[in-house]
Amino acid sequence: MSGHIASLIQIICIAAIPLIFAITLHEAAHGWMASKLGDQTARIMGRVSLNPLRHIDPFGTVILPLLMLSFGGFIFGWAKPVPIAWQHLRHPRRDMALVGAAGPAANLLMALFWGIIAKASHLVxxxxxxQDMLRSTALFIHLTSRFGIMINCVLLVINLIPIPPLDGSRIVSSILSPQLARKYDRFEAYGLWIFLGLLILLYFTNSMWIILGPINDLIQWIYQLLALPA
Structure with missing residues (x-):
């Protein structure tokens, strides 16, 4: 038991910073893009910020990831949704897609950033x-960076799933006709349950590769791009 706890603490130390900032910057990117496109709601409410405390959801950012880490395997989480007043956007239908895409785009940039850090720390x-002390520090940074690549790729791919209110649904909604978009957006009230149901279905039908495959492909692309060791 003590060994498991020690291992869990090590994993938390490695995962905490990449996870918190992956979720924080994802949400801040939504608010930043919305502010550029005419809606200042998130900026007024202080959500266009790199301060994690403004974005942390106690369950989605802390409790759930800790539970998933303790059981091993797949890791996911979320922050408090950034408030967007779609009617304030200059071109609501087009801008909805851009605001939705901003979060995954931020995760891609962060994955590349962590990849560069992983490369540098590996060389050190x-x-x-x-020296030995610096080598130990470099190893810790390298492991943290590898987790940063992974969690950002996970968030990028999952958020592009077109289930409301995930970001992919904003992109899909923007290209549907207004009538279809309204019907499609009504699923948002049940989105969490639909998503959980999808995960359960994929798990019990041995089809998790549908989600894990693109995540792994994206991770491998970053590793190859930066010539990182596997």
Whole structure:
């Protein structure tokens, strides 16, 4: 038991910063894009901020990821949704897609950022001139960076699933006819249950590769792009 707790603490230390900032910057990106397109709601409410405390959802950002980490395997989470007044956007239908895409785009940039950090820390770690203490620090940074790549790829892919209120649904809604978009958006009230139902269905039909495959492909693309060791 003590070994499991020690291992869990190590994982939390590695995962905490990448996870919090992956979720925080994802939401801040929505607010930033909305402010650029005419809606200042998020900015007025202080949500266009890099301060994690403004975005953290106690369950989605802290409790759920901790539970998932403790059981191992798949890790996911969310922050408090950024308030968007769609009617304030200059071109609501087009801008809805841009605001929706801003979050996953932020995750892609963060995954690349963590990839660069992983590359640099790996070079420090393998250098024969690196002292032991610095090598230990480089290893910790490298492991943290690898988790940063992973969690941002997870958030990017999952948020592009077109189930309201995930970001992919905003993009789909913007290209549907207004009548179809209104009907489609009504599913948002049941979106969480639909998403959970989808995960359960995929799990029990051995079809999780439908989600995990694109995540793995994206991770591998970043590793190959930056020539990172597997």
């Amino acid at each position: 770690f393998i250098s024969p001139h690196t």
